[in-house]
Amino acid sequence: MNIADAVDSFHQYVLVEKGLSPQTWVSYLEDLEAFFQYFKNKSSTEDLLESDLYEFLRFELSLGLSIATALRRLSSTRSFYLFLKKEGFYQGNIPEIETPKKPKLLPNCLSEDEVDLLLNAPNLSTPSGLRDKAMLETMYASGLRVSELIKLEKGQVNLTKGVVTVFGKGAKERKVPIADFTIEYITRYINEVRNFSKNKSSKYLFLSRNGEPISRIYFFKQVKKYALQAGISTNVSPHTLRHSFATHLLNHGAQLRVVQEMLGHTNIATTQIYTHISSEKIKKDYDKVMK
Known part of the structure; x- marks a missing residue:
């Protein structure tokens, strides 16, 4: 699957299946854009490697970004990898990543x-x-x-x-x-x-x-x-x-x-x-x- 179609499918999954807000998707998209800006040569999900995640983290830290920001971007990209694996478009390993703890938001609920x-x-x-x-x-x-x-x-x-x-x-x-x-x-x-x-x-x-x-x-x-x-x-x-x-x-x-x-x-x-x-x-x- 080409990367654009994969990101579009991930978009639908994040909004509909996960029930996350459009604002959350914007954050995901910004992080993915940073990832694929660095890996400009990757046009298909078949090009993705586990080592890309580690390389991306090292690159982000080399820019002087805080560990929290770099790990957040990596977490978004890892979520994309997990989605691709779930859908059968990625067969490799996905490393565990410890990200900074955030307060757990309660889901929206109607009266x-x-x-x-x-x-x-x-x-x-x-x-x-x-x-x-x-x-x-x-x-x-x-x-x-x-x-x-x-x-x-x-x-x-x-x-x-x-x-x-x-x-x-x-x-x-x-x-x-x-x-x-x-x-x-x-x-x-x-x-x-x-x-x-x-x-x-x-x-x-x-x-x-x-x-x-x-x-x-x-x-x-x-x-x-x-x-x-x-x-x-x-x-x-x-x-x-x-x-x-x-x-x-x-x-x-x-x-x-x-x-x-x-x-x-x-x-x-x-x-x-x-x-x-x-x-x-x-x-x-x-x-x-x-x-």
């Missing part, structure tokens, strides 16, 4: 009222609006990753039992319940749109107007569009719905282990970040009352 506004933004009189409504409802009701949502197959959704079978990271299977109103909109989408699509024999549940599976970047843009229509000022991505799903469950008394299972987290420490969000909400509500 329940904001979620209602977002879910009600699609125009249900159009095929794409009804499909997007079903997708948004499914994501919020189940906490799916965006990659899991767009790859969801018809056979994975049992509307009779109200259960979605998900194959997450490492092909790990989990079963997630979905609410009656979510079932209602999936059923409407199937009956009114999906059954009349150009490629109705496709195994995938959610299809574009051309009968192809929905892409991550397209769904990301749709979520952004609906957030804007709903007047939501928070930086919203598909990942925001997953974060909101987990936080709202905990706010309503769900057990941490249950939320861990529904999100498909291997380590409960990953899920515990949502307890911090819930605690912050409690403190904000307390401060409102006491002021």
Whole structure:
């Protein structure tokens, strides 16, 4: 794969799959530009070597940059390497790099009222609006990753039992319940749109107007569009719905282990970040009352 296409694919991954902000992507891009400015002779991912990372670090330090800045740039480039390896475009080793600790930022989370506004933004009189409504409802009701949502197959959704079978990271299977109103909109989408699509024999549940599976970047843009229509000022991505799903469950008394299972987290420490969000909400509500 040529470098420009690889960076573009990484761009989509950072924004959609990782749910990072456009501002974060700008930082990634600046670091990658510095890397490829130094390695001008590399036009393909096949040209990349593990030793390039070490050479780049030495070069950055020779410019008089601080260790923190040089390591940050190296970390961005390493993330690019990791993405390429995940996608099968890089076969070499990737060194471990210790970077300066940064305070862990809590993920964006919508209030329940904001979620209602977002879910009600699609125009249900159009095929794409009804499909997007079903997708948004499914994501919020189940906490799916965006990659899991767009790859969801018809056979994975049992509307009779109200259960979605998900194959997450490492092909790990989990079963997630979905609410009656979510079932209602999936059923409407199937009956009114999906059954009349150009490629109705496709195994995938959610299809574009051309009968192809929905892409991550397209769904990301749709979520952004609906957030804007709903007047939501928070930086919203598909990942925001997953974060909101987990936080709202905990706010309503769900057990941490249950939320861990529904999100498909291997380590409960990953899920515990949502307890911090819930605690912050409690403190904000307390401060409102006491002021």
